Amino acid sequence: MENQQLNLCACCANTFAQNDSYCISCGYPLQGTNEQQENHIANRAVKEIDLIDLNKKVETACNSLYWIAGIIGVSSIIGYFTLTDEDDVLIFLITTVIMVGAFLALAVWSKTKPTTALISGLSLYVIIQLLNLIADPSSIIRGIIFKIIIIVYLIKGVMAVLEAEKIKKELNIK
């Protein structure tokens, strides 16, 4: 092929051969009508925008793990000064350190393994709230709006991770 012309796909800018009907990289109908070509580009654009939205949701969910760690830390510092002599300081400190550490670790981990970190974070948060509820039924009321927001963000995050992977596969992005 001496006089090879550089053919670039109008959608993904990949090179294509003269006799190809569709782009092998993005499925763009090279020989299709104007309408088909515009539809293809529009469909992909919609999915790409969805993907950006979903990734934002995942990021919010990952950040809410930091928020949980922070809130537990702050409320423990407040709790520390209201401890009575009968309470065991050592148990209180160990519990706090482990919980804050666990959520911080999950938050860091969520950057590389969002599904695992978010599912684990959500389960741990729900379990902690339920155990608190048993120990002290009035604890559920404290900061209930914040708790609900956190749980909603985490659930949305888990769903968004899965949805984002699905869209990536539909777009056939590796």
Add this chain to the structure above:
Amino acid sequence: MEKQHIDATFCENCQSEILVNNNFCRVCGQAQNLKEVSFHANKKQNLQQIALFFAIEIIVCISALLIENHTIAISLFFDFVMAITAILFFCNNWSENKFILKWPNFSIKKVVGLVVVTVIVSYIVQFLVGHLNRFIFNEDYSFYFTYAFHKYGNYIMVLSVALLPALFEELAYRGFLMQRLLNIVDEKEAIYITSILFFFIHFSMISFFWMLPFGLLLAYVRIKTNTLWYGVIMHFFFNLTACFVEIYDFSNLGF
């Protein structure tokens, strides 16, 4: 210009010859990852099943916590509820799950090796946990008293602490949960998630230094060997060692 050699394959839709690294067919435009797309389409349903399963597990375990005086009947009742939950969820997708109940490449060497390691590790863990509990909580936690005053107490304890949990926790976590997760995430993440949820459901923060690694090992063995039974045996011997340590401790105290 010399072209790199890339294997040819056929389009999933129109059977035209294409290259394996083509994302779409150049003749009909069909995406070449139909299987992956359909795999991802079923994720939500799998996730809902997992959420339902774990919610039930949490409710059962929390109700067990709410009861202050554990009698033999109550312990057995909760074992029974957990067993039923595990069986129901596992059998819901029986045709998909049944293969892990088979035992291909049975190896007595592997079994003996794993059992020896498990017993040693379990003994060390019991020793450490006993000391930790005394050091931090100033108390001796023991499940022995529940069973100590029954004629067949020791046998019932082995049944309720070692045999039933080994069978049904494995069926639930390394069986049902692992199978569902493999439909959502890759093997590595499935191993992580099952072990983390397995650790959470025990409601014991202190035990993270051994429960997490133990869960990871069980999940890893399950993935590598494609059978549930190595895990069941290891889990059984782990808990059995704990039972024997309790029986031994209390017989020394003159019970």
